[in-house]
Each structure stands twice: as C-alpha cells, then as structure tokens.
Amino acid sequence: MMVQRLSISALTGTIILAGAVFSLATGGRADVGAAEIWQALTGPGQGVALTILQDIRLPRSLAAGLLGMTLGVSGLILQTITLNPLASPAILGINQGAAVGMIGALIWPGLLAPEWLSIAAALVAGFVTFAISGGLAGRIDPMRLVLGGVAVGTFAYAAVRFTFTLDDVLAQQVLRWTVGDIADLRWSAVVRLAAIGLPALALSFALAHRLNLMALGPVGSQSLGHDPRLTLILGLILAAVLCGVSVSVAGPIAFIGLIAPHIARRLIGGDHRGLMPTTALCGAGVMLLADGFSKWLLAPLEAPVGVISALIGAPWFLWLTLRAKELH
Amino acid sequence: MRPGTLIALLGLALAATLCWSLMVGAVPVRIGVVLNTLFGLDGPRQDFIITRSRLPRGLLAALTGGALALSGAIIQTILRNDLASPKIIGINAGAALGVLTASLLLPKLSASYLPLAAAVGAALAAGLVFLLFELRAVSSARLILIGVALGLFFEAIVDFLLITVPGAAVSGPLIWLTGSLWERGWPELSLIWLPLTVLFAITGLLSYRLDLLRLGRAQAVGLGVRVRRERLVLLTLATMLAALSVSVVGVMGFVGLMAPHLARALVGWRHRLLLPAAGLIGAILVTFADATGRIIAPPAEISAGILTAFIGAPFFIVILWRNRREVQP
Amino acid sequence: MHRLFVCLIGFALALAAVPAAAVEVTHAMGKTQVPDDPRRIVVLELSFVDALAAVSVAPVGIADDSDRDRVVAAYTDIIGQDWVSVGSRKTPSLERIAALAPDLIIADKTRHAGAYDTLSSIAPTIVLDSLTGDYHEALAQAAVIGKAIGKPEEMARRIATHTARMHGYAETFRVKAEGLTAQFGVANTTGLWLHSPNSYVGSLLRLFGFDASMTGANAGDYAATYVPVSLEQLSAIDPDILIVGRYTDPAITDTWADETLFQGLAAVRADHVFAVDAHEWSRLRGIIAAERLGARLAEIMTAL
Numbered sequence: 038m039m040v041q042r043l044s045i046s047a048l049t050g051t052i053i054l055a056g057a058v059f060s061l062a063t064g065g066r067a068d069v070g071a072a073e074i075w076q077a078l079t080g081p082g083q084g085v086a087l088t089i090l091q092d093i094r095l096p097r098s099l100a101a102g103l104l105g106m107t108l109g110v111s112g113l114i115l116q117t118i119t120l121n122p123l124a125s126p127a128i129l130g131i132n133q134g135a136a137v138g139m140i141g142a143l144i145w146p147g148l149l150a151p152e153w154l155s156i157a158a159a160l161v162a163g164f165v166t167f168a169i170s171g172g173l174a175g176r177i178d179p180m181r182l183v184l185g186g187v188a189v190g191t192f193a194y195a196a197v198r199f200t201f202t203l204d205d206v207l208a209q210q211v212l213r214w215t216v217g218d219i220a221d222l223r224w225s226a227v228v229r230l231a232a233i234g235l236p237a238l239a240l241s242f243a244l245a246h247r248l249n250l251m252a253l254g255p256v257g258s259q260s261l262g263h264d265p266r267l268t269l270i271l272g273l274i275l276a277a278v279l280c281g282v283s284v285s286v287a288g289p290i291a292f293i294g295l296i297a298p299h300i301a302r303r304l305i306g307g308d309h310r311g312l313m314p315t316t317a318l319c320g321a322g323v324m325l326l327a328d329g330f331s332k333w334l335l336a337p338l339e340a341p342v343g344v345i346s347a348l349i350g351a352p353w354f355l356w357l358t359l360r361a362k363e364l365h
Numbered sequence: 366m367r368p369g370t371l372i373a374l375l376g377l378a379l380a381a382t383l384c385w386s387l388m389v390g391a392v393p394v395r396i397g398v399v400l401n402t403l404f405g406l407d408g409p410r411q412d413f414i415i416t417r418s419r420l421p422r423g424l425l426a427a428l429t430g431g432a433l434a435l436s437g438a439i440i441q442t443i444l445r446n447d448l449a450s451p452k453i454i455g456i457n458a459g460a461a462l463g464v465l466t467a468s469l470l471l472p473k474l475s476a477s478y479l480p481l482a483a484a485v486g487a488a489l490a491a492g493l494v495f496l497l498f499e500l501r502a503v504s505s506a507r508l509i510l511i512g513v514a515l516g517l518f519f520e521a522i523v524d525f526l527l528i529t530v531p532g533a534a535v536s537g538p539l540i541w542l543t544g545s546l547w548e549r550g551w552p553e554l555s556l557i558w559l560p561l562t563v564l565f566a567i568t569g570l571l572s573y574r575l576d577l578l579r580l581g582r583a584q585a586v587g588l589g590v591r592v593r594r595e596r597l598v599l600l601t602l603a604t605m606l607a608a609l610s611v612s613v614v615g616v617m618g619f620v621g622l623m624a625p626h627l628a629r630a631l632v633g634w635r636h637r638l639l640l641p642a643a644g645l646i647g648a649i650l651v652t653f654a655d656a657t658g659r660i661i662a663p664p665a666e667i668s669a670g671i672l673t674a675f676i677g678a679p680f681f682i683v684i685l686w687r688n689r690r691e692v693q694p
Numbered sequence: 695m696h697r698l699f700v701c702l703i704g705f706a707l708a709l710a711a712v713p714a715a716a717v718e719v720t721h722a723m724g725k726t727q728v729p730d731d732p733r734r735i736v737v738l739e740l741s742f743v744d745a746l747a748a749v750s751v752a753p754v755g756i757a758d759d760s761d762r763d764r765v766v767a768a769y770t771d772i773i774g775q776d777w778v779s780v781g782s783r784k785t786p787s788l789e790r791i792a793a794l795a796p797d798l799i800i801a802d803k804t805r806h807a808g809a810y811d812t813l814s815s816i817a818p819t820i821v822l823d824s825l826t827g828d829y830h831e832a833l834a835q836a837a838v839i840g841k842a843i844g845k846p847e848e849m850a851r852r853i854a855t856h857t858a859r860m861h862g863y864a865e866t867f868r869v870k871a872e873g874l875t876a877q878f879g880v881a882n883t884t885g886l887w888l889h890s891p892n893s894y895v896g897s898l899l900r901l902f903g904f905d906a907s908m909t910g911a912n913a914g915d916y917a918a919t920y921v922p923v924s925l926e927q928l929s930a931i932d933p934d935i936l937i938v939g940r941y942t943d944p945a946i947t948d949t950w951a952d953e954t955l956f957q958g959l960a961a962v963r964a965d966h967v968f969a970v971d972a973h974e975w976s977r978l979r980g981i982i983a984a985e986r987l988g989a990r991l992a993e994i995m996t997a998l
Contacts, residue, residue: 064924064926065923065924065925065926065927065928065929065930066926066927066929066930068930069926085929085955085958088954088955088958089926089929089955091954092953092954092955093924093925093926093955123510127517128513128517165682168685168686169448169682169685169686180446180448180506180509181446181448183509183510183513184446184448184449184453184509184513185448185685187448187452187453187513188448188450188622188681191452191618191619191622191674192618192619192674192675192678194618195543195618195619195670195671195674195675196671196674196675198542198543198668198670198671199543199667199668199671201540201543205759205782205784206882206941206942209882209885210882210883210884210885212527212528213528213884213885213922214884216524216528220885220924221884221885221924221925221946221949223953291517291521335529338529338921338922339924340525340528340529341528343524344521344524344525344528347517347518347520347521347524347525348521348522348525350521351514351517351518351520351521352518354514354517354518355497355511355514355515355518357514358507358510358511358513358514359497359511390787390789391781391787391789391790392789392790392792392793411792411793413788413789413792413815413816414789414792414793417792417812417815418788418789418792419789479808540784540785545785547785547788548785548788548808548809548812550812552811659789662760663781663787663790664760664779664780664781664782664786664787664789664790665760665781665782665785665787666781666785666787
C-alpha cells in the first residue's frame with residue numbers, strides 16, 4: 038500500500054517535473070534552451086536567459102500549471118455531478134459559453150471586467166445545458182447532457198464565428214484567441230488566475246465529501262440523507278467559475294478537463310478527497326507538457342496550446358467512447 | 366388545424382419567403398423590377414442581381430435547408446434522440462476538414478472542386494463513425510458519442526490548419542465555415558439539385574420505415590424490419606443529404622437540429638407529414654436567414670449559418686424547456 | 695428597296711455584334727479581353743485604388759471594408775469621393791458591384807480567385823496578387839492595371855517617375871542604412887505580426903538599403919509573409935530599427951514597454967523604435983503608398 042502510494046506520487050511527480058522542464062526549456066529563442074535555463078536557475082545568472090526565465094517563461098509555465106489545475110478540477114466536478122465520465126467543460130458547452138463572454142468583453146470593453154463576463158457567460162451556458170438535460174428536475178440524462186452541450190456549444194460558437202465577419206482586426210484577434218493561447222501571459226495574468234482560481238480550488242476540495250456521495254448515484258446518496266440538487270448547483274457554480282477564469286486568461290482550452298480526471302482516477306481511485314488534488318496535479322502536468330509541445334513542434338513558430346491539447350485530447354476522447362461501458 | 370393544411374401553409378410561406386428574398390439585399394429591388402427581370406418584360410431590370418445572384422441563391426438556400434432538415438429528422442428518428450443532428454455524425458467537421466485540406470494543400474486546384482472535397486470529407490467522416498460503430502455495435506448512444514468525439518477531433522485539426530498555414534485566415538474557407546451563400550449561384554445549384562431531389566424522393570418513400578424504426582428495435586423487428594440494415598441505409602441517406610448541402614453552402618449547424626423539432630410541434634410524429642413539414646421549415650429558415658443576412662448591415666453580408674443559429678436557438682431552447690419532462694419514446 | 699433595307703439592317707446588326715476594340719490583359723488567372731477605354735472600374739483591393747490614383751483615374755466602386763476612411767486622403771484628393779462602397783474585401787457585395795454596371799473589375803488573387811467566374815459574368819475581370827505580393831510585384835501589377843485601363847504609356851511614365859523618386863530615397867538612406875537591420879510589424883492588443891523580407895514593406899526596406907533581420911540562423915525559417923511573433927521571438931530577431939504600426943491603442947507593444955526583455959532590444963536601447971500608421975503601411979501596398987512610406991522613412995532617418 039505504501040509502495041503503491043509512493044510509486045503513484047513518484048509517477049505524478051515525474052510527469053509534472055518533465056512537463057515543467059519541457060515547458061521552461063522551449064520558447065521563441067532557440068538559444069535559450071534547457072542548459073541556459075539551468076544555468077540561470079543555479080548559477081550567478083546573467084543576461085538574456087535570466088530575463089527570459091523570470092519575465093516570460095516562469096510566469097507562462099506557472100500559468101500553464103494553474104490552468105491545468107483549474108481545468109482539471111472543473112472537469113472532475115462536472116464528471117461527478119453528471120455521473121458521466123465523458124463530461125468536460127468543452128463538451129458541455131461551458132468553454133464555448135465563456136468564450137462568448139470574452140468576445141463580448143472585446144467588443145464592449147468597459148461593460149464588466151473580462152473575467153467576470155466570462156464567468157457569467159460560462160454559468161449561463163452551463164445552466165442551459167443542465168436544463169436541457171433535465172438537471173433542474175434532479176435527474177440528468179447523460180445522452181441529453183452531451184447533446185445539449187453540443188447544441189449550446191454550437192450556438193456559442195456561431196456567436197464567436199460571427200466576429201470573423203466583422204472588422205478584420207477584431208477577427209484576427211478573435212481567431213488566434215479562440216483556440217486557447219497562453220503565449221503572452223505574464224505575472225499579471227498569473228495573479229488574476231490565482232486570485233480567483235485558488236480560492237475556487239480550495240472550495241472545490243471542500244466539496245469532495247459531497248461529491249463522493251454524489252458518485253454513489255441518486256438512490257444511494259439520498260438514502261444517506263444527501264441532497265443531490267445542492268451539490269449539483271454548488272458543483273456547477275464552482276466548475277463555471279474555474280472554467281470562466283481560465284477562459285478569460287487563456288481562451289477556451291479543450292480536453293484538459295476530460296483527460297486529467299481520467300489519469301488521476303487510474304492512479305488513485307475514486308475517493309474525491311484524494312482524487313481532487315491528484316486531478317489538479319495531473320492537469321498541471323498535462324498542460325505543461327502541452328505547452329512545451331506547442332513551442333517545440335513548429336519552432337520557431339508556435340502552435341497555440343489549445344490546438345495541441347485538442348489534438349491530443351480528441352483522439353483520447355474517441356478512444357474513451359469506444360471503451361466506455363454503457364452510460365445508463 | 367389539419368396537418369395537411371399546415372403543410373400547405375408552410376409551402377405558401379416558403380414561396381413568400383423566396384419572393385421576399387428576391388427583393389431584398391444590398392441593392393433593394395422593387396417588385397415591379399423583379400417581375401420585369403424574371404419574365405423578360407419591358408421596363409427597368411436587374412439581370413445580374415435577380416437572375417444570377419438572388420434567384421439561384423434563394424433556390425439553393427431552400428434546397429439545402431430542406432436537405433439539412435430532412436437529414437436531421439432521419440437522424441433523430443433512427444438514433445431515437447431529439448437532440449441528434451447531422452453535426453453529431455461528424456459531417457460538418459469532416460466537410461470542413463475536406464475543404465480546408467484541399468484548398469490549403471492544393472492551392473492550385475480550381476475552386477469548383479471544393480464542393481467535391483467537402484462531400485468527400487463529410488462522407489469519410491460519417492463512414493468512419495459508422496465503421497467504428499459497427500466495430501462495437503452496441504447502441505445508438507455510442508454512435509452519438511463517437512460522432513461527437515470524431516467531430517471534435519476534426520475541428521481540432523481544422524483549427525490547427527487555420528492557425529499554422531499562412532494565408533488561410535483570409536481566404537474562402539473561413540467564410541465557408543460560417544455557412545454562407547455568398548457568391549453561390551447557378552453552378553452550385555446545378556451541381557446538387559438533381560441528386561438532392563432524388564434523395565428527397567427516396568426519403569419520402571421510406572417514411573413508413575422510419576415510423577417503424579421509431580417504435581423501437583423490438584417492435585420493429587417484430588414487424589419484420591431488418592433493423593440494422595435499414596438503419597444503415599437511412600443513415601447513409603441522411604449523410605448524403607447533409608454532405609451535399611454542406612459541400613456547397615458550408616456548415617450550418619442548427620438547421621438539422623431545429624427544423625424537425627418545430628415540425629414535430631406542428632404536425633406530430635408520422636413521417637409522411639413530419640418529413641415534408643421539416644423540409645419546408647428548414648427551407649424557409651435558411652432562405653429567410655440568407656435574405657436577412659443581406660439587409661442587416663449592407664453591403665456587408667452576415668452568413669446564413671450564423672443567423673440560423675441566432676434565430677433558431679431561442680426557439681430551440683423554448684421547445685426543449687417545455688419538453689424537459691417528456692419521456693423519450 | 696425592301697431588300698436593300700433588310701441588308702442595311704442586317705449590316706447594322708452585324709456591326710453592333712462586333713465587340714468594341716479590346717485589349718488582351720494577362721493576369722494571375724489567365725488572359726481576359728478588356729474593353730479599350732473602361733470608364734466604370736470596380737476595384738476590390740486598396741492597392742488597386744493606388745494604381746488608379748497614380749494615373750488620376752477614379753473608380754466607381756471600391757471594396758473598402760465598409761469604412762470610407764480606409765481610402766486615405768492621399769487617394770481621395772485625386773479620385774474624389776464619388777465612389778460607391780461595395781463592402782468588405784473578403785466578401786464584397788456582388789449585388790452592389792453589378793448595380794454599378796462596371797466595365798472592368800480588378801480583384802485580388804488570394805481573396806477572390808474562387809469568385810472569378812461569377813465576377814467575370816458581371817464584367818471583364820482581372821485578378822492580381824495584392825495580398826502576398828511584394829513591392830516589385832506591386833509595380834508589375836500597376837503596369838498591368840495601366841494596360842487594362844487603356845493608359846499604358848501614362849502608367850509607364852508614372853512608374854518611371856516613381857522609380858526615380860525611390861532611388862532618390864535609397865541614395866539618401868544609403869549611408870545611414872549601411873549595415874543596419876530594419877523590421878516592420880503591425881500590432882493589436884493580442885499580438886504582433888512582423889512583415890517578412892518577402893512582403894511589400896519588407897522588400898521596400900531592402901530596396902532602401904536596410905538588411906533584413908528575419909533571415910539567418912537566429913530567426914529560423916520564415917516562409918510566410920506576415921508572421922505572428924512573441925516577445926521572445928522578437929528578441930531573437932532583434933532588429934536595429936523597429937517600425938511598428940498599431941491597429942489598436944494600446945497595442946501589445948505598449949504592454950511590453952515595461953518589460954526587461956523589451957527594453958533590452960537593440961532598437962529600444964538605441965531609441966530606434968518608430969510608430970507609423972498601420973493602415974497606410976500595411977494595407978495600401980501601391981505606388982503612391984510607397985512614396986509616402988519613403989517620405990515617412992526619411993523623417994525617421996533624420997532622427998537616427
């Protein structure tokens with residue numbers, strides 16, 4: 038048991054470390070690679086490498102890690118409260134809803150801070166998906182959930198694609214952003230992410246016990262005196278907040294919320310008290326690796342990290358659908 | 366009101382919408398001029414605008430709208446889920462990928478080949494979905510999930526190509542992805558009117574089969590229906606209807622999802638009535654959206670695909686809200 | 695008598711059927727018969743407006759992205775304000791174009807090649823590569839346009855004047871530009887796009903004697919014309935002179951102003967970062983535009 042625990046921690050730690058190294062070692066300048074970063078970290082550190090490390094790569098990698106955590110936990114909550122292992126912010130249309138919020142903030146700056154508009158829109162999208170799938174009555178049909186999410190996502194995406202027909206400067210900004218891009222995140226973005234994301238994560242961890250009960254299914258949990266509706270609403274709000282703040286900082290990044298919980302469950306099992314932190318860490322690891330790939334794949338150009346996560350995550354999702362047991 | 370009367374009224378509404386679409390656009394054209402141009406009478410005419418732009422465009426909108434609606438109706442019946450649509454068997458994303466790949470990797474290729482690339486992409490995507498489905502052949506729920514997953518994967522590749530291939534963002538494919546009839550005319554219409562009409566006829570003939578399949582597997586088998594084979598035939602039909610549409614007008618996400626809902630609310634489940642009603646509603650929707658897109662901010666055009674989503678979404682949500690306690694048949 | 699009358703009618707009809715004398719123009723999509731002296735010209739890119747304005751010809755329709763200010767004063771001073779907007783350059787309104795009853799349409803290869811047949815059914819259409827072409831191609835396209843509008847000699851004279859003027863600028867810049875790299879880019883709030891050496895501005899800068907900074911081992915392989923770059927990549931490219939056109943205010947370069955890496959750029963340290971009008975430098979891409987660029991650059995060079 039101890040050995041198993043240790044090896045799991047070791048594995049998770051290795052993934053994250055590898056991801057962190059990969060993420061920090063790649064970037065727009067080929068001459069600032071792993072060796073230079075190491076020197077900057079350990080040695081007296083001078084010049085360009087140190088500046089790049091401090092000002093650009095550290096905050097970016099840190100942001101990637103935080104995003105992985107928030108998106109991963111958001112996905113876990115959604116999977117549990119919908120009793121559907123294939124749920125995630127993107128599939129339920131919540132990501133796309135947040136994207137609409139951000140576009141709104143771009144078009145009407147000054148209406149509301151982008152983060153809050155994004156979160157608000159994410160909440161609306163999630164609410165609609167839940168309503169469609171019967172969540173308001175307390176019983177969620179998993180198929181209607183996925184399809185309702187697709188419908189909401191389609192609508193939100195039409196709103197996003199609408200901006201392509203507008204002013205071409207705006208269109209250019211939107212296009213790059215809608216796939217999820219962390220290229221120019223600095224410490225200010227990290228602060229914004231942490232300010233909202235960390236408390237939300239903490240609250241999510243506090244919800245772990247309720248989520249465990251939720252996972253027992255409606256009958257089992259109610260016999261233990263648990264009210265699924267409350268957990269549903271709390272979970273949805275937290276998931277929307279986590280997703281909304283992520284989208285407002287980096288755009289809609291898909292599939293982290295799907296992959297991270299699955300990896301974590303494989304490692305540590307279904308008890309949310311341990312599963313949540315593990316999911317957060319796995320999400321961070323995956324995002325860091327994806328970030329490294331996004332910079333390394335087409336160097337010196339960058340592929341936005343959202344595209345990389347989708348290219349990895351979509352086949353994974355496909356594989357899951359082929360393997361998953363019946364949803365009902 | 367009798368369903369037959371409703372369908373006749375829908376037909377009239379379509380005709381009216383088509384007439385209206387001939388009159389509106391960046392250049393408003395009075396009804397007198399329209400008639401002069403159409404029937405070769407004396408007086409002021411607008412040959413290009415009416416006969417080469419708006420007329421084929423309106424007809425194309427009606428045809429593709431009808432095709433998408435029929436495709437959606439078939440898919441919703443077969444998969445026994447009213448939230449299904451052509452999008453979820455990966456057609457839209459497959460077509461987009463086909464067009465993008467063709468136009469980016471073979472830039473010398475004439476633009477008239479792009480519909481073919483779209484149709485091929487859509488057919489391949491749907492084929493892949495069916496193949497994977499047959500490998501695991503468990504339930505329509507699985508088919509839906511596979512379609513969604515595949516669609517997301519193709520969309521990811523589309524996004525990747527759009528971002529990384531230079532010049533992609535300004536050329537045609539991006540417009541096409543929003544479901545636009547810009548510059549569509551007789552060439553595109555002549556490409557698809559015959560196949561679509563044939564498919565419409567075949568679909569109509571299979572109305573009864575669809576009714577049986579809707580009853581559910583057990584009942585259908587009991588009534589002598591070879592479920593698996595018929596399901597495959599009908600899904601292929603739905604794929605072709607949607608693929609042909611998407612290949613000429615691009616990705617219009619909401620029509621196939623919404624039109625069957627509205628039709629069902631009006632005339633019920635019997636496919637002899639449902640299919641014509643859905644087809645007409647789809648046709649009206651796209652024609653109306655296309656015409657409206659031309660008059661919101663002329664001379665700019667807002668794509669029909671965006672407007673069908675904006676117009677349709679509220680209707681859709683209202684209907685789903687009202688049906689949220691309904692049990693699936 | 696009756697027969698003579700019929701013959702005359704037939705002859706007159708035959709004459710009417712003979713097309714007006716036409717010019718054959720070779721362009722990116724092949725050859726087109728263009729009428730001899732087109733009076734009603736519709737252009738779907740701003741660089742074509744430039745070419746027409748260079749020989750004082752006013753188009754009747756321009757694809758101006760529904761923003762008349764995009765046709766800058768330098769052009770409207772020559773061609774006036776009577777032209778009709780036909781919509782965006784991406785998807786111009788075919789209806790508006792047709793309603794103008796043009797006798798010549800000039801379109802862009804990247805954006806409108808797919809619509810060539812439809813445009814040709816409205817009026818004879820020539821297609822030129824404005825978007826990805828460089829400065830020398832822009833001059834060649836102006837010559838083609840000159841031939842198409844029936845003013846080949848006038849256009850040739852204008853190009854000759856222009857070339858002389860540009861050589862004049864190059865001479866002025868030669869000494870100071872020796873060995874310096876100059877880089878132009880456009881910025882909005884979320885990104886910076888650099889114009890590579892094979893873009894219009896890039897090739898113009900090379901003409902003026904500047905070296906290109908986006909080549910060689912430190913900058914990698916930039917095949918595209920307009921390249922999005924991050925701050926890190928900019929620091930690797932590190933031009934001696936940085937010329938930025940901002941589409942938004944503030945743009946990302948303003949956000950970067952406080953950063954150590956940005957402040958460490960060669961151009962920033964030497965105070966060689968210059969602001970220019972993004973629209974004029976990036977979108978116009980013509981003869982008159984090049985002369986205005988040269989004039990602005992001359993201003994910049996006095997500051998060096």
